[in-house]
Amino acid sequence: MALRGAFRTRCGLLSLLSQRLPHGNHVRGCVSPFLSTHRRNNSTAPKIKVDFDQTAGVSIMTLQNPPVNSLSLDFLTEFCSALEKLEMDKSCRGVILTSGQPKVFSAGLDIMEMYGKSPERCGEFWRAVQEMWLKLYSSNMVIIAAINGSSPAGGCLMSMTCDYRIMADNPRYSIGLNETQLGIVAPFWFKETMVNTVGHRTTEIALQLGQLYSPTEALDIGLVDKLVPEDQIITTATQTMTKWLAVPDHARQITKSMMRKPTIDKLMSKREPDIQNFVSFITKDPIQKSLGLYLAMLKKRKS
Numbered sequence: 001m002a003l004r005g006a007f008r009t010r011c012g013l014l015s016l017l018s019q020r021l022p023h024g025n026h027v028r029g030c031v032s033p034f035l036s037t038h039r040r041n042n043s044t045a046p047k048i049k050v051d052f053d054q055t056a057g058v059s060i061m062t063l064q065n066p067p068v069n070s071l072s073l074d075f076l077t078e079f080c081s082a083l084e085k086l087e088m089d090k091s092c093r094g095v096i097l098t099s100g101q102p103k104v105f106s107a108g109l110d111i112m113e114m115y116g117k118s119p120e121r122c123g124e125f126w127r128a129v130q131e132m133w134l135k136l137y138s139s140n141m142v143i144i145a146a147i148n149g150s151s152p153a154g155g156c157l158m159s160m161t162c163d164y165r166i167m168a169d170n171p172r173y174s175i176g177l178n179e180t181q182l183g184i185v186a187p188f189w190f191k192e193t194m195v196n197t198v199g200h201r202t203t204e205i206a207l208q209l210g211q212l213y214s215p216t217e218a219l220d221i222g223l224v225d226k227l228v229p230e231d232q233i234i235t236t237a238t239q240t241m242t243k244w245l246a247v248p249d250h251a252r253q254i255t256k257s258m259m260r261k262p263t264i265d266k267l268m269s270k271r272e273p274d275i276q277n278f279v280s281f282i283t284k285d286p287i288q289k290s291l292g293l294y295l296a297m298l299k300k301r302k303s
């Protein structure tokens with residue numbers, strides 16, 4: 001009951017917002033001025049912590065972009081550079097992705113990067129989102145997500161690029177591609193990553209509704225692979241990694257590539273049009289208005 005209640009509350013807020021928002025092109029209006037002063041995390045502290053266990057050949061990458069590990073341009077740039085270094089280091093065969101922030105794995109794309117920004121800046125941001133996805137989805141390393149908090153939208157995408165997902169069994173957490181609830185659309189490669197993870201029909205329902213799932217529901221549909229108590233998440237990820245690393249690298253890597261290559265090739269061949277598509281979509285007045293209202297709702301929820 002408590003689980004259902006928590007899930008309903010979260011979805012309720014989002015539905016409330018979508019009820020208030022006409023999503024058609026007829027919506028017009030300027031962006032709310034108070035949102036442009038939204039508190040930013042301008043800290044120069046590292047946003048990714050990498051702990052490399054040389055003996056095991058495994059790195060733990062801890063996301064630490066307070067307050068909610070939103071995927072900003074700075075964060076994505078640092079993340080890709082850290083991942084690339086590990087990819088080039090032949091002694092690193094596995095990566096565990098986890099969050100250093102309480103209750104949140106990642107809040108997804110930083111909405112402030114898509115709100116009130118110039119088309120050039122939006123394009124730069126989108127290229128970085130693509131880069132993160134490409135690097136993770138095509139990695140030769142075994143990547144395990146230790147999802148120790150909520151993981152909506154881009155956070156869910158990041159988790160789905162991993163080879164295995166372990167989530168903390170806490171009914172307050174949720175995971176899913178909730179883009180439609182913000183009045184935006186999950187791009188084709190988000191959609192295909194989800195289809196590759198949970199299948200076509202489940203994705204069709206999940207994406208249209210912008211559904212966020214509790215850990216138990218996520219396990220039921222195969223969006224995550226295992227639930228454990230939160231304090232066991234890293235030990236379980238480490239044990240799971242040992243099992244995956246027992247498989248000869250070359251055989252596992254070729255198999256992984258065979259499964260994922262069609263989706264990767266599709267984005268690779270459409271990178272520039274995908275950026276143009278994103279920029280033209282996200283800078284439209286009605287979309288900006290939806291994002292503005294969503295941000296306002298996020299803030300209001302706290303008070």
Ligand SMILES: CCCCCCCC/C=C\C/C=C/C(=O)SCCNC(=O)CCNC(=O)[C@H](O)C(C)(C)COP(=O)(O)OP(=O)(O)OC[C@H]1O[C@@H](n2cnc3c(N)ncnc32)[C@H](O)[C@@H]1OP(=O)(O)O
Pocket residue numbers: 038039067068070103104106107108109110111112150152153154155178179182184185186187277278281282295298299302
């Ligand atoms: C025709 C086809 C065209 C295709 C074009 C493609 C377009 C598609 C474009 C993009 C795809 C988008 C993907 C995304 O990832 S969008 C982001 C979606 N994310 C969410 O909906 C999550 C929103 N956040 C939450 O639900 C919660 O914050 C939480 C569950 C993650 C954590 O809850 P809690 O611990 O209670 O924290 P707060 O809600 O209090 O938040 C703290 C603080 O952080 C701000 N914040 C939260 N999330 C974000 C975010 N994603 N970006 C920026 N800022 C965020 C929140 O506003 C609070 O701020 P403060 O009041 O200043 O403290």
